[in-house]
Structures are given as structure tokens and as C-alpha cells.
Amino acid sequence: MIQPGLHDDVVALAVGYGRKAAGKVGNIGVDAYPLSSFAKGKPVFAGRVVTLKKTSENYLLVSTQDHHVMEGRAIVLETTKSAFEKDPSSGIHKHQIFSIWPQHQYTKHKWALSVDLNSCTGCSACVVACQSENNVPVVGKKYVLEGREMHWIRIDRYFKGTPEAPEVAVMPLMCQHCENAPCETVCPVLATVHNDEGLNDMSYNRCVGTRYCANNCPYKVRRFNWFNYVKKREEPLHMSYNPDVTVRPRGVMEKCTFCVQRIRRGTNIAKDEKRAFKDGDVKTACQESCPADAIVFGDLNDANSKVARLFQEKRTYKLLEELNAVPRVGYMTRVRNAERAEVSGHGSEHGQPAHGPAKDEGKEDKKKHGNNVQQHEGELV
Amino acid sequence: MSSVARKPLILGSKTYKDITDDICAPVEAPATKRWFGLLLGAKALFLFYIVHIAIIIGTGMGLLGVNHPVAWGTMIITFVFWIGIGHAGTLISAILYLFRQKWRTSVARSAEAMTVFAVMTAGIFPLIHTGRPWLDFWLLPYPNQRGPLWVNFRSPLLWDVFAVSTYATVSTVFWYVGLVPDLATIRDRAKTKLRRLIYGTLSLGWRGSSRDWAHYEIVYLLLAGLSTPLVLSVHTIVSFDFAVSMLPGWHTTIFPPYFVAGAVFSGFGMVITLLTLVRIGFPKFKDYITIDHMEVMNKIIMTTGLMVGYAYGSEFFIAWYSGNHYEVYAFTNRAFGPYWWSYWIMISCNVVIPQLFWFERFRRSIPVMFVVSIFVNIGMWFERFVITVTSLHRDFLPSNWGMYAWSWFDSAILFGSFGMFLTIFLLYLKFVPAISIAEVKPVLYVGKKRPGHEGGH
């Protein structure tokens, strides 16, 4: 894959592939270790001079994300250190939103999640943890090519700046558990409704699979079981399932549940121990696995909880706030050290012209060219 | 009486008996080889369709092109396509009746039949497009022990359940009520006992008493008056499947009138296609479904085509004027993005080609109108494709952007649905009078001198 930011004369090859005894999912790719060397008793993974030769074969590469430019939209909001010091909320454009009917009140727990984009490195540990915790199926290359990946949390990666000097912006995205969830309004059978703790519940056994909820989600975090992925799991891999979480048959929608099984476990343990629920009793899988502690889960109705304090911070914003979905996930702006001529985010969806649509992308391009070609002339906005 | 001479609605010098004989002939004569050949072809396509639906239900929705983010595809597009076609029949039967347009009488029966069969064809799709079709009955609010768990009346899909069921029921009932006197006609001419029994049962013992006709006329007027807001509301509710969502390109208030106009447009296209073929198959019908009738319907195609074209233009204008850059992007992407080809097919078929009908020569030419009507239907299918796929494939967050993964099954579903429609329509042509006998007789003397009476009626 041709990546912005990598020098034209450099090729990067990931180690760890080309295994021989790891099964269907692990025995893929090529072993890159033979290209490494040793110096002063330490392995060296760079610097080897290689020649590339074009062959007549084509090899299909697939990716879960095809478009890497924010198109001038306020998605990953950033600011610089000096701008932040003057105004902690710099980079955020607040929208005026209002409701034409009285909102439901949440008096018991009010679950919410905070993601600090300043701490997040995009390592994807959360993606792996969520997959293991929630029995999310692995669908394989063929179905990823057709757009059928099943990740409940994903790391969106955008490039900014110029192709010669790009910057990367990453954003972990999971179900936002919106209070005015667009998905709930359109499900005809009430398979997805809002519970009194603010969670967007997904009832697998009620879902008939109209997929209207997936269409109406502006964040596109809902995943549909296009086939019976469960049936294809071979023993003894079935032992790796989390017994606290069901598996979903085909025809059923699924998505991030804020690890509702862990929430129930945490609140039940507190009840059994005859004490009040306290902050930290429940950690979602993504939170637990994040090495940077970028993800924090908790109860907004507990004023002392970490998440409640983070939501009060000026750096916190909601994604696509203007749609008035009232998400329960708060993102915190990234603060960069380097100065830049303009600060991203503010007014970006109003002032700057939209980037023209690129025609030469899309997963089916790979069939023709054999590799993923990201071609953007000029500025990456 | 008016001083402007009206064109005759029935050509040739015919009597009431001639009308009965002409229209009953295809039903009473034995089936022709041509009809059998066409029926076999349609049935083969229908069988192909059923087989593919069974495979999809047995294996999974993944066989089609739907994916993340384009979770709706051919099934919904073809659903809206067929429902839209149905609306022209109701317009001819009901709305033109309210406007006292006498020319509707010879085309109303076949148009309304087209409606009933198109709605039947369309009705399959909401049932099979779900991931678990065997649980579709959960969309009905029936009492149960699970709460009781009801349904979500705020969801446009649920409004569809009520709207499409009401439309199917009322259209079928309206069509059947119109059929009863004609079925009685066939019963009274029946030469075999079996024919007498079947048509006698279906005609419910109708004898034509004026007291019965008095009730009948009122009920026909009521049904026409009820069907008019019904047809407007049904396609409005189908448009709400899109308009009530949040997607740029879907979330727009122009959809209800735009969809209704588009439905009438595509429906009349299908009526022209079918009636040109019916006239070729039953040459006697050319005296009843005249070129004047076809010309008027082509004018309606022109009018609604211009309305649809205006809607396209105003969508673009409003997107630009709004300054909302998601909206602007949605429309520039439609015209210049990866699906630009579908957008321009839609524009050329729906806006450019029907302009041929400005010329009387083309309005009255059977080959031209047949070709134009085919393009109208192609264009209207693509309109729903453009709306569904291009809005879904690129929405708010660019990380989600993707493409629809068209597969063999998509084509099978689209073309197979025609097998279902054509099979039922061909059966209708053989067993039911394709022109409304009892409605056409009162307009026999329009534009003609009535023997023994002063002036035309």
C-alpha cells in the first residue's frame, strides 16, 4: 500500500506474518524476519538495501477503511499547545441544538464513555479486546472486500496536511449510545430501544434484520450478520467464546453495548456486597485494554466519577453534535505541540469548500490494480 | 352541448352487442399459441425468481450486494419501483374518475389490474429483504405473552405495513367491484357449465338491477374518492422510508411529492408498455384503446416527467443554497462521484428522452412511445438506485465510505420480479375482460351522432 509520509525509496514490511503453525488466521503473509540483521547483539529491522522487481502477478490487498481524508468535516478536532493555553476549548465549534419535546430523565445510572484523542495512539488493542470480549466474528479477506467487516469498535485513521508532510489523526469509534438515537426510531419491531440507564439496547432475539437502523446511524457503527458466521467456527476455538455474551445468528444486527455484561456484573456484585456502586467497578473491555488509558467508562450521575469530571473538561466535544443525536461518548481534542498556520476544526464544515469526490478509489479498484492506490493531488484537508 | 367536437372514444360504428362480443372474445376463445408461449416464458422467469429467493433465504442476505455502509440495495429499490408503477393504475381508475375524464374507461381495467399485480409483486420485497424473513409477522401488532411486546409505530417501515396492506386491499377490492358486472356478462354468455359456475360464483349473482346499480355507483365513487388520498399517502409513506432518516440525500421534505410524481410517471410508462403490447395481441382492442387514448397518457408522462425533472433541479439548488456541506457533497457526489453513470442514465431517461413527446408525431407513434416507455421505466429504476445507493455509500464520516457489492443475485431478483408480474398479467388477459365493458358502453356515442337522437351525448 502506498502510504502518505513514507519516503518514496522506502518499503516497510511488517514482521510477525508467515507463521507455519498458527491455523487459518495466522498462517498468512510472508515471514519478514529473514530481512532483519543483528548489530551489537541487537536485532536491526531497518536499513537493508533491497531491489523491487515487478512481476506479472496481482495480489489482492483489502482494507476496512477506504477513504482517509476528512473532507473538511469536523471529525477529529485538534488544537495546538499555544492555542489551547489561551482557550482550552479551542478547536471546538459548538452547535446550537434544541429539542422540541421534553427529554427522558435518567435518574439511576447514566453510563457514558470518554475517549481522549490526545492519549490515543491508534494501537488497536481496544479493537482486539472488544472482539474477544463480545464474540465478534472474524469474517476474512473475501468478506472485508465486500464491506462486511464486523468490528464493534474501529480506529478511524485520517491523513491531514500534504502528501509530502502528512499528519495522522486517529479516532476510536464505537456505538455512541445516543439519547435521541436515530436507529431506535426506525426499527419497526422495537429490537433496539433505550433503557433507563441510557444504554442503547440491542435485542438480538427480536431483530428481524430490516437494517434500517444501520442506514440511519450517522456514525455507521452497526454491524449486520450477513451470513451464519457462527457456524464456521471450528472446534476447539469455540472454547474461546466469552460465556457471558451470546453469539448472534445470521440476519441479526449487533453493535457495541458498552459491555453491558460487565455493567450487569459490576452492579450485581455491588448489590451482593450490599454497598453502593462506585466508580471503577465496571471497566469496558476497550477501557481495560487501552495502554494509554484513553478510554474511560463510568456513571455521569456520579459527580465524582472520572468520566463525569472528564465530560466537564473544556476539551470534550461530541461527534456530529449538530445532528442532535445527543451521544453519550465524549471525545477530547488532541493538542499538538507543533505550531501550524491554521487550527483545524473551527468552522471547518462551514467555510472550506468540500473536497471533490475521488473516482479512483473503492475496494473493487484493487481487483484492477492489484494494490491499494490512494491518489490525492494537492492538499489533504 | 359543447360546440367543440369531441373525438370519438370508440372507433368504428359499433353497437352495445359489438362491444360485448369484442371484449369477451379473448376470454371466450381458446388460448392462442402465442399466449401460451409468452406464459411459459413468464413462468420460467418466475420460477427462476422463486429459486433465487429460496437460496437467499436459506443462505443469508450476504449473497446480495448489501454491506456496510450500503445496507439497502436491489430489494428495496425494486420494491419502490413496483409500488410506484402501481400508482398509475389507481390514478387512472380513481383520480380520473373524480375528474370525469371519460377516456379512462377503456384503459381503467387493465391499468387497475396492473396496479393490483404490481403491488403483489412489490409486496414480496419487504418480506424477503429482512435478515430473518420467517419472523416477519413480528411487524404486526398482535397480543402476546412477551410483555406484551408491541411494535414501533414511529418507524416508517411499520407505516409501510399499514399503508401497503391497505393499498393492496383497497385496490384489489376496487378492481374486483369493477369486475363484478363484467363477470356477470361472461356468465350469461357462458356455453359450458364449468364456465358458468366459475364466473357465476365470481360475479356473486349480479343481475344489473337499477337499485343495485344505484348503490354500486355510490360505492364506486366512494372507493374512487378514498383511493385518491390513499394512493397519495401510500407513496408518501414509502418516501418516508427515506425522508424520515437523517442521511444527506434522503432527509428532505421534497420526497413525498417527488416520489408521487415519479410513481405516476413510471406507472404510466408501464401502462403504455403493456397497452401497446395488448393492442398488438388483441387487434380488436385498437378500436377501444385508440391512439387518442395513448396520446393523452403520453402527455401525462411528459407532465410528470417535467415535475420529476424539476425536483432533480430543485434538490441540487437547495443543497447548494443551504450551505450544509454534507448536503452539497451528497449531490455533487451523485453527479460526479463513482456512481456518476447511474445518475446520468437517470437524467437522460427521465428528463431528456420524454421531451420527444412535445412532438405530436411522436406522441401518436406506437414504436416511439413503446421505446420511450421502456426508457422511462429504466430511468425510474435508476432513480431509486441513485437515491438509495449513492446516499448510503458516502455519508457523514468518510471512514465509512464504501461501494455496493453488486452480485448475480441482485440481477436475479430484479429481472425475476418481472417474471412474477408478467405471469399474473398474462393470466389476467386470458381469464378476465381486459377492458371494462360496463364502463365503456355509456361512452359509446361520445363524439358520434347517436342514431335516432339529437347530437352527441
Place this chain on the structure above:
Amino acid sequence: MGQRKGGIAGLWYDDHECVVAATKVREAGFKKFDAITPFPVHGMEEAVGIKRSPIPYIAFGAGATGLLAGVGLQYWTSAVSFPLNVGGKPFFSGPAFIPVMFELTILFAALSSVGALFAMCRLPKIDPPVIDPDLTSHKFALFIPEDDVGYNADRCEQLLKSLGAKEIKRLSDY
């Protein structure tokens, strides 16, 4: 119209003449006679003296019932029986409930009017006697039943012939 009865029928071959004849028959004092035509003839209702059909009132009442049914069904299921927070919307989501209310109004009105039509015409009739099979094709009839006011078979036959009837049929069972 329930019992079968005998009477005299005159057949015309032109609808206009039949209407004129019907007016004259009514002026002659007959009240229970009927016209049988293959299509609804303009002016026949007034000529025969038929009262306006009550079906529109039935349809209106049924439509109003449908409207109330729609409101009631949605209100009870969404706000009373099992209220659920769907998208943050209020339990009784008025604007969202309108489409179903509208459709049920139309459905009830339409089905009731057709049901009333069948009831008023006493359909379905199992193989009722037919005066002439051409009456559903191109002939028009006036039928004077024997229990009508001042009925006399010969006088009626005279009257019908004088009004231009092309055929006369005496019936014992219609």
C-alpha cells in the same frame, strides 16, 4: 327484494328509450318496479324513483371508527401497555402516529362501503333467475312485480308495449 315473485318484464334495445319508459311507468303509479340494465344508465335512478343510497353515511361512520381505532391502538400500545423509550421520543408520539391513523381510516371506510354494498344488494346470490341473458350485454328491461300497486298482467303488458318494449316476458319467479 328478498322473496321471489312473478311479474311482467318488457325489454328494450336502447337505453334512452328505456329511461323514458321508466319515467312513464312511475307516473302510471307503479312503485315497486325495477330496471335491469347492463350498465348504469344516466337518469334511471330518478326515473325509477330510487332513494339516495345510505352507504356514504356508513362509510363515514366506519372511517371515523378507523381513525379512533388508529389513535387508540397506538396510544394504548405505546404509552400504556408497554411504554418504551424509543429514540428519546415521547411515549405518545403524535406526529409519528398520523400515517397509521390515516391508513386505518381509509381501510375501514373502504371495506365497510363494499360490505354495505353487498349487504344492500343481497350479494352473493346463489344462481338467481335471469330474465334474459342479454340483459348483461345489450338489452334493457323494466320489470313490474305482481305485488305492485294496481298490478294487472294484461294492462301492464299493454303499457309496456305502448312505451316501445320490443319483447315482453311473463315471469312466475324472479
